Amino acid sequence: RWLEKMEGAREKVTHTCSDLNRVLTSTLCAFLFIFAGTIFYRLTEHCSCSYGHTLVSEMCDDSSLQACIETGGRTLSLSEAFYMSVVTLTTVGFGDHTPQTRVGRVFGMVWMILGFGLTLDWVGSLAEFFFQRETLQRYDRVPRMSEELYELMDTDKNGYITRHEYKQFMLLAYGLIDQGVVDSLDRQFDSFVFDKAHSITRETLQQKGLLK
Numbered sequence: 001r002w003l004e005k006m007e008g009a010r011e012k013v014t015h016t017c018s019d020l021n022r023v024l025t026s027t028l029c030a031f032l033f034i035f036a037g038t039i040f041y042r043l044t045e046h047c048s049c050s051y052g053h054t055l056v057s058e059m060c061d062d063s064s065l066q067a068c069i070e071t072g073g074r075t076l077s078l079s080e081a082f083y084m085s086v087v088t089l090t091t092v093g094f095g096d097h098t099p100q101t102r103v104g105r106v107f108g109m110v111w112m113i114l115g116f117g118l119t120l121d122w123v124g125s126l127a128e129f130f131f132q133r134e135t136l137q138r139y140d141r142v143p144r145m146s147e148e149l150y151e152l153m154d155t156d157k158n159g160y161i162t163r164h165e166y167k168q169f170m171l172l173a174y175g176l177i178d179q180g181v182v183d184s185l186d187r188q189f190d191s192f193v194f195d196k197a198h199s200i201t202r203e204t205l206q207q208k209g210l211l212k
Helices: 002-044 065-070 078-089 102-140 147-153 163-173 179-192 202-207
Strands: none
Touching (some): 002 078, 163 179
């Protein structure tokens, strides 16, 4: 019994570490993309006159940083570049900061698609990690037994609850399956059974040609 408990604890620790590693990996990837966008746009669009319909003005000159600032070009500070990266990759997209240069827009097409996928994976891994921890903790709690609950679990009314009866009742109670699924599985099982012991044997499967 003690060895079974130790094995169960080991499996839980292994499962938790695996989930935590996924969270840490996806977090690192997401922040690397945010960091890459921050540095790239800070360096390439520190000050820009843009072009086309987003051109600041005909008088704007971005041939040098000083000339760009003096002629009214759009500036982008480090904090603004970070803010732009976060709202872009999280798809919030307020629109107050957008790429202004040709190279920035070309880079953005690739960076936004890949970065959005990584950010989505990061958020999903966080949600799954905390949801699974809460769910497993809930399943580990021993439910309080009452006479009414005992009668509900004892589906064949033989005076005791089997492991099968307990599992089926708890799966239904937690909403992991519904009664329709249970009934369908029972009908599948009944289609295999010939003997009165209500068990599946190799012989019955061979008679029906279902054992390969």
